[in-house]
Amino acid sequence: MVKPTLQDVANAVGVSRSTVSNAYSRPDQLSAALRAKILDAARRLGYPGPDPTARSLRRGYVGAIGVLFTSELSYAFTDPFAVRFLAGVGQVAERHSTSLLLVPLPGDRDRARAAVDNAAVDGFCVYCVGDEEHVLDAIRGRGLPLVTTAPDAAGPADSFVGIDERAAARSVAAHVAGLGHRRVALLGDTVLPDAPPGPLRLADPRDAPHPTTRGRLTGFADAFAAVGVPWSAITVVNTAGNSRAAAAAAVAPVLAGDDPPTAVLACSDVLALGVLDAAGPDSGLSVTGFDDVAEAAAAGLTTVRQPAEEKGRLAAALLLEPPADPADGHLLLPTDLVVRTSTGPVPRS
Amino acid sequence: MVKPTLQDVANAVGVSRSTVSNAYSRPDQLSAALRAKILDAARRLGYPGPDPTARSLRRGYVGAIGVLFTSELSYAFTDPFAVRFLAGVGQVAERHSTSLLLVPLPGDRDRARAAVDNAAVDGFCVYCVGDEEHVLDAIRGRGLPLVTTAPDAAGPADSFVGIDERAAARSVAAHVAGLGHRRVALLGDTVLPDAPPGPLRLADPRDAPHPTTRGRLTGFADAFAAVGVPWSAITVVNTAGNSRAAAAAAVAPVLAGDDPPTAVLACSDVLALGVLDAAGPDSGLSVTGFDDVAEAAAAGLTTVRQPAEEKGRLAAALLLEPPADPADGHLLLPTDLVVRTSTGPVPRS
DNA sequence: GGTAGCTTCTGAATCGATACAGCACTGAAT
DNA sequence: ATTCAGTGCTGTATCGATTCAGAAGCTACC
Numbered sequence: 001m002v003k004p005t006l007q008d009v010a011n012a013v014g015v016s017r018s019t020v021s022n023a024y025s026r027p028d029q030l031s032a033a034l035r036a037k038i039l040d041a042a043r044r045l046g047y048p049g050p051d052p053t054a055r056s057l058r059r060g061y062v063g064a065i066g067v068l069f070t071s072e073l074s075y076a077f078t079d080p081f082a083v084r085f086l087a088g089v090g091q092v093a094e095r096h097s098t099s100l101l102l103v104p105l106p107g108d109r110d111r112a113r114a115a116v117d118n119a120a121v122d123g124f125c126v127y128c129v130g131d132e133e134h135v136l137d138a139i140r141g142r143g144l145p146l147v148t149t150a151p152d153a154a155g156p157a158d159s160f161v162g163i164d165e166r167a168a169a170r171s172v173a174a175h176v177a178g179l180g181h182r183r184v185a186l187l188g189d190t191v192l193p194d195a196p197p198g199p200l201r202l203a204d205p206r207d208a209p210h211p212t213t214r215g216r217l218t219g220f221a222d223a224f225a226a227v228g229v230p231w232s233a234i235t236v237v238n239t240a241g242n243s244r245a246a247a248a249a250a251v252a253p254v255l256a257g258d259d260p261p262t263a264v265l266a267c268s269d270v271l272a273l274g275v276l277d278a279a280g281p282d283s284g285l286s287v288t289g290f291d292d293v294a295e296a297a298a299a300g301l302t303t304v305r306q307p308a309e310e311k312g313r314l315a316a317a318l319l320l321e322p323p324a325d326p327a328d329g330h331l332l333l334p335t336d337l338v339v340r341t342s343t344g345p346v347p348r349s
Numbered sequence: 350m351v352k353p354t355l356q357d358v359a360n361a362v363g364v365s366r367s368t369v370s371n372a373y374s375r376p377d378q379l380s381a382a383l384r385a386k387i388l389d390a391a392r393r394l395g396y397p398g399p400d401p402t403a404r405s406l407r408r409g410y411v412g413a414i415g416v417l418f419t420s421e422l423s424y425a426f427t428d429p430f431a432v433r434f435l436a437g438v439g440q441v442a443e444r445h446s447t448s449l450l451l452v453p454l455p456g457d458r459d460r461a462r463a464a465v466d467n468a469a470v471d472g473f474c475v476y477c478v479g480d481e482e483h484v485l486d487a488i489r490g491r492g493l494p495l496v497t498t499a500p501d502a503a504g505p506a507d508s509f510v511g512i513d514e515r516a517a518a519r520s521v522a523a524h525v526a527g528l529g530h531r532r533v534a535l536l537g538d539t540v541l542p543d544a545p546p547g548p549l550r551l552a553d554p555r556d557a558p559h560p561t562t563r564g565r566l567t568g569f570a571d572a573f574a575a576v577g578v579p580w581s582a583i584t585v586v587n588t589a590g591n592s593r594a595a596a597a598a599a600v601a602p603v604l605a606g607d608d609p610p611t612a613v614l615a616c617s618d619v620l621a622l623g624v625l626d627a628a629g630p631d632s633g634l635s636v637t638g639f640d641d642v643a644e645a646a647a648a649g650l651t652t653v654r655q656p657a658e659e660k661g662r663l664a665a666a667l668l669l670e671p672p673a674d675p676a677d678g679h680l681l682l683p684t685d686l687v688v689r690t691s692t693g694p695v696p697r698s
Numbered sequence: 699g700g701t702a703g704c705t706t707c708t709g710a711a712t713c714g715a716t717a718c719a720g721c722a723c724t725g726a727a728t
Numbered sequence: 729a730t731t732c733a734g735t736g737c738t739g740t741a742t743c744g745a746t747t748c749a750g751a752a753g754c755t756a757c758c
Binding site for chain 3: 355370
């Protein structure tokens with residue numbers, strides 16, 4: 001038994017294809033009686049209703065928005081901040097009867113492009129992009145609306161929702177500097193594309209390719225420069241992946257070295273928690289994170305809070321309810337410095 | 350400027366449409382020189398490559414699998430077990446260059462059906478279904494492959510990957526019974542469709558409509574029946590949602606009542622954690638969960654471990670690499686009873 | 699009775715691509 | 729010179745629906 005099509009239903013009832021189509025999509029275009037007759041025949045024939053693909057082709061829209069993640073798809077579910085962001089996107093999508101297409105973005109440039117080009121969606125919500133500028137170009141090339149969460153990745157036509165990464169980073173770094181810390185290390189995931197885990201030479205924080213990392217490192221640098229600590233005196237540590245374990249592994253040698261830092265500022269809470277793991281309890285090391293995920297509170301982590309779900313909700317809303325004035329497509333969210341027990345004065349040793 | 354189509358590129362180069370199509374999808378069908386010329390012209394014209402929707406229509410497949418959740422889409426991201434399951438699905442999908450379409454399933458029957466009917470996917474992976482049998486029927490009606498995680502929801506043609514819910518529940522309940530507990534309460538989310546939070550009359554555990562809940566409650570009942578505690582002596586408590594807060598709110602009155610239970614067995618870790626919240630530390634109450642999510646270990650929760658990511662990976666694999674023999678489409682995963690500190694002997698009072 | 703105004707339904711064009719049979723040409727073998 | 733097998737490319741049918749202008753039928757009013 002082959003799958004019946006709209007035409008088969010039309011034949012069975014003895015009406016035209018258009019009428020059957022109307023029975024499904026525009027009930028006001030035909031009499032209730034005929035409609036009932038058609039739906040009944042459809043049920044009898046086992047016709048499951050209009051084919052979504054064919055319908056999308058003709059209508060010109062799909063009813064799904066793509067969500068892109070720089071790294072593997074599984075990362076989307078590994079970082080608690082990402083999960084909450086997605087939940088926010090999902091809430092709004094749900095209201096619009098829109099699905100979420102999670103697009104795995106392979107590391108390989110060409111395959112990444114292909115993944116974007118092949119995604120059947122009405123728009124893209126890009127959670128975070130590294131130097132994947134070409135992926136954004138692919139989206140723009142398709143003429144699809146795009147909302148990003150990294151300010152300087154946003155082109156003129158793109159929407160944006162996010163925080164002032166640099167200012168937020170400055171606030172937490174200023175707190176650490178204010179406690180007297182001068183020997184500090186910064187910790188980021190994939191600070192430079194192919195760098196191994198561990199300490200890294202980075203001539204200038206603005207050289208970091210990943211916009212979010214760049215913004216945060218630059219903000220950290222700002223605050224320390226303000227108290228006389230030059231960039232060159234700051235250790236930058238790279239991790240292989242945004243995970244607790246990766247962070248612990250990358251930072252352990254640094255903590256064990258000569259002249260270890262008295263404070264470590266991480267680019268995400270997950271990394272910061274890894275630093276706490278590596279340092280062990282009561283080490284006296286000051287550690288800060290970023291995002292304020294649920295685990296941060298339990299661990300007493302000093303961090304910067306940004307509204308995760310709200311960010312997701314707004315991103316989806318920008319896509320699904322585009323503002324009349326494109327100028328309203330750029331949203332800057334507030335952040336809060338949350339001081340907990342993971343930061344304190346420099347221990348005298 | 351309108352978006353160019355394949356035809357426009359063909360015209361520009363002076364070849365047929367098919368040749369341009371081949372340049373993209375079957376490079377071996379034309380000379381490298383011509384292919385280069387075509388791709389070059391495409392770039393010049395701003396042609397973004399074949400339209401995914403049109404391609405899907407013609408090819409007959411989409412390159413995406415649907416993931417269905419009974420409750421709201423945001424739930425998918427709220428339950429840690431669901432998140433890990435999804436991560437597993439994502440890993441396998443990634444290997445197959447396949448996207449994940451998360452389909453929000455509205456509570457309303459008709460809209461739920463519509464959501465399924467409109468999803469452009471090659472198959473469905475149903476994380477958990479309540480009494481949503483009609484949704485499964487809709488999927489089958491479309492002739493799409495289906496993998497479920499609830500054994501008795503699986504039709505003959507469906508694949509299945511999951512655990513023996515009843516036996517697993519029996520094992521943890523036997524542990525609690527072995528500790529001497531005889532006054533017990535069971536806690537589940539939406540045990541009956543429209544029941545309010547709090548204690549509930551349920552004549553028989555097998556009356557619970559949700560297959561997973563049904564399996565677990567029945568297993569609990571088995572173990573207590575074996576030590577002489579009849580079903581009628583067991584309190585069943587309903588929650589409004591699978592969250593810590595909902596569980597705490599639903600169970601608090603029960604714990605505060607006359608003749609409170611000495612043990613509470615929950616149908617998920619999240620609920621169990623809520624019970625611990627409600628009971629407070631050192632209450633002497635024994636509490637068990639289900640799934641062994643990350644937070645369970647930290648809270649010392651006695652629970653049943655099941656392999657979350659592996660479950661997701663297998664589910665996706667059944668969809669994307671269907672076994673030659675349909676009999677291999679039913680996978681039963683192992684579970685482990687994990688005894689921690691949240692269970693202990695009955696306190697003498 | 700004629701025309702205006704509705705509602706209900708039809709037919710052809712269209713969305714943007716892919717599959718497949720078949721044609722034209724090339725070079726080698728007979 | 730003729731057949732043959734292989735490349736490389738073209739043309740047409742097709743995927744399964746939606747859209748829209750317009751025809752047909754029916755009521756209603758002057």
